[in-house]
Amino acid sequence: MSVCDSVLGGCAALCRAVREPMAGTAPPRAKAWLAVEHPGPWPAFGWPADLPDAAAEVLTVAPAYDVRPQLIRRPDRAGRAPAAARTVYVAGGPPGGRWLERRVTGDLGDLAELDLAALPGGAAPGFGAPVGERLLLVCTHGKRDACCARYGAPVARELAGRGLPVWETTHLGGDQFAANLACLPDGTYHGLLDRASAADVAAACLRGEVTPAHFRGRAGVGPA
Structure with a gap:
């Protein structure tokens, strides 16, 4: 059993329980x-x-x-x-x-x-x-961290079922914030998504907007 599975059902569940801050956690080197x-x-x-x-x-x-x-x-x-x-x-x-x-x-x-x-x-x-529209990537990399599959896969299926331009992807970073979503080419990151919140966040991303309650930051720039 991984550390993720042994702590309150996973690191993402623990993150939610303690309300770990997400601001400034997008990867600064992903330009x-x-x-x-x-x-x-x-x-x-x-x-x-x-x-x-x-x-x-x-x-x-x-x-x-x-x-x-x-x-x-x-x-x-x-x-x-x-x-x-x-x-x-x-x-x-x-x-x-x-x-x-x-x-x-x-x-x-x-x-x-x-x-x-x-x-x-x-x-x-x-x-x-x-490509004239934005692209959505949802981390479902369960072999890297079980939380990514547990939380990410339902979100990816939900967005696909709505006809949105979404792909499952490998490790995006910040597994404890699963489900994680990155929007290209903007490089914006959103986390702690579930099926209920994902559609609105994804729609905002596709308009070039961010959703503050789930916003982790923009890849390629420093945390500040």
Whole structure:
């Protein structure tokens, strides 16, 4: 049994009980994002063994350039099925000039084309097609922390059932605040979500707004 499971039903339950503050807990070094579709299973740390070596290498070095790597999948049974083509999202740009691109590829070795150093503060690289709407990521990484699956999976299914542009994703950080949601390309983080609160928070994110009661901060900037 993990520490998460042994304390009041998990770290997220304990966080709720003690009202742990969330402000300023978004990751300050995540100035750009690289989200790669993978059906799972996802190991607690590192990358799945079936991920191509070239893709794993890019994802491994990405944090050195302040690019946050994520694995993503659709929150339904089809999202667990292997697919010949994978969706890749890249987000970055300076404050006030954020952008989001999408590419569907049959070869994740394409990731080697990215200039990781240019993503955080530069123009859109043309790696994929521009995406005109925002994207929602909900952490469901149960092997990293059981709370993420326990709280995150119902939230992801709820948002998907409402037709919102949502993907399950690997570790977003701050497991005790599960369910956690990140919105791209803005990089805004919201936590302590459940099925009742998630729809309103997600709708606000898609309008480019934040919900103070659940707002953890904006990735890529300092806590203050």
